[in-house]
Amino acid sequence: MSSVHLPSFYQRILDNLSDAVLLFDKSLCLIYINMTGEMLFAVSARQVLGLRARSLFLANDPMIERDLNRVLESGVSFTKRNVVFALTLHPITVNLAVTPLTEDKAPPAVLVQLQQVDRHLRISMEEQLLSQQNAARMLLRGLAHEIKNPLGGLRGAAQLLDRELADDEQREYTKIIIEESDRLQSLVDRMLGPNKPPQKNLLNIHRVLERVRQLVQVEARAGVSIVRDYDPSIPSLYGDSDQLIQAILNIVRNAAQAVGEQGKITICTRIQRQVTIGHQRNKLAVKIDVIDDGPGIAPDIMGQIFYPMVTGRAEGTGLGLSIAQSLINQHGGLVECSSSPGNTVFSIFLPLE
Ligand SMILES: Nc1ncnc2c1ncn2[C@@H]1O[C@H](COP(=O)(O)OP(=O)(O)OP(=O)(O)O)[C@@H](O)[C@H]1O
Ligand SMILES: [Mg+2]
Numbered sequence: 001m002s003s004v005h006l007p008s009f010y011q012r013i014l015d016n017l018s019d020a021v022l023l024f025d026k027s028l029c030l031i032y033i034n035m036t037g038e039m040l041f042a043v044s045a046r047q048v049l050g051l052r053a054r055s056l057f058l059a060n061d062p063m064i065e066r067d068l069n070r071v072l073e074s075g076v077s078f079t080k081r082n083v084v085f086a087l088t089l090h091p092i093t094v095n096l097a098v099t100p101l102t103e104d105k106a107p108p109a110v111l112v113q114l115q116q117v118d119r120h121l122r123i124s125m126e127e128q129l130l131s132q133q134n135a136a137r138m139l140l141r142g143l144a145h146e147i148k149n150p151l152g153g154l155r156g157a158a159q160l161l162d163r164e165l166a167d168d169e170q171r172e173y174t175k176i177i178i179e180e181s182d183r184l185q186s187l188v189d190r191m192l193g194p195n196k197p198p199q200k201n202l203l204n205i206h207r208v209l210e211r212v213r214q215l216v217q218v219e220a221r222a223g224v225s226i227v228r229d230y231d232p233s234i235p236s237l238y239g240d241s242d243q244l245i246q247a248i249l250n251i252v253r254n255a256a257q258a259v260g261e262q263g264k265i266t267i268c269t270r271i272q273r274q275v276t277i278g279h280q281r282n283k284l285a286v287k288i289d290v291i292d293d294g295p296g297i298a299p300d301i302m303g304q305i306f307y308p309m310v311t312g313r314a315e316g317t318g319l320g321l322s323i324a325q326s327l328i329n330q331h332g333g334l335v336e337c338s339s340s341p342g343n344t345v346f347s348i349f350l351p352l353e
Pocket of ligand 2: 319
């Protein structure tokens with residue numbers, strides 16, 4: 001037996017389970033792996049079907065074959081909790097369940113289920129962080145709102161005074177009041193953040209990205225190149241084109257500012273399957289990576305960059321990422337970031353359903 005063929009209905013059920021499901025024959029060769037399993041091991045079924053258990057689990061669990069054999073021989077299932085695997089880039093923690101399948105007619109096999117437990121921990125941490133960032137944003141909105149009204153009055157009064165004054169030298173002062181009020185007004189407007197719900201239409205994400213690329217290319221230094229690595233097969237998605245441009249522009253603009261005189265920014269799109277965003281599991285999502293080879297995010301602000309008013313730039317207001325995050329959240333999406341000198345990656349996930 002080299003692999004198991006299932007009716008498509010059962011195949012769909014297995015692929016939609018949040019647990020990885022693997023089936024080994026009696027010589028401990030892999031005969032089935034579901035989609036969650038492929039993602040967990042970062043392999044495709046085609047590459048690994050037929051492989052021995054020990055080469056699939058590699059150094060993660062040298063005892064795996066002994067365990068599986070014991071289950072096959074004894075017919076008794078076993079579970080191991082909180083096993084740490086270094087299968088992907090980050091170590092993951094799983095609960096392992098091994099069950100013998102011994103029926104009269106079918107050849108004996110052993111079923112292995114892996115339930116990723118740290119995913120639940122990660123989701124609740126993400127939620128806590130998002131709600132803190134939302135609270136900071138609400139506080140700032142409240143403050144901006146309080147400033148907005150008196151500011152209007154101040155500007156109006158300066159304008160009236162400006163008309164009354166005959167002396168040009170004195171009118172210099174009213175001019176300063178008006179100009180500074182306008183500057184404050186635009187800051188307050190940004191602090192208030194996106195104020196309308198998204199007007200969603202079917203859109204091509206690459207149109208949005210091309211617009212962003214053109215805008216940033218114009219304002220960036222001559223030595224900055226923006227490279228495209230798009231997957232053209234990505235289907236259309238529902239979104240507010242202006243808001244997505246704004247959100248992604250804030251992220252790509254940061255990258256251009258970070259690289260300075262010379263550098264490379266890559267905008268990469270890929271399809272992702274079975275992505276968990278908050279509590280929602282999405283069958284399909286688009287992942288947009290904005291990668292730059294600049295100096296990286298300063299370690300002292302790394303954990304706070306999505307909070308409003310956190311900035312590492314002298315002329316920055318620290319609102320760009322907070323606005324980007326709230327726009328992307330309104331689209332049911334998520335932004336993540338990882339950074340080291342020479343390699344900063346902002347990943348935007350948007351659901352495709
Ligand atoms: N690609 C990046 N490389 C290095 N640091 C970054 C990068 N993106 C963001 N940062 C850091 O995160 C900070 C916050 O970014 P954010 O866009 O929120 O605010 P800002 O750029 O400072 O100001 P604003 O966008 O409001 O003009 C930046 O000041 C910068 O220090
Ligand atoms: Mg910015």
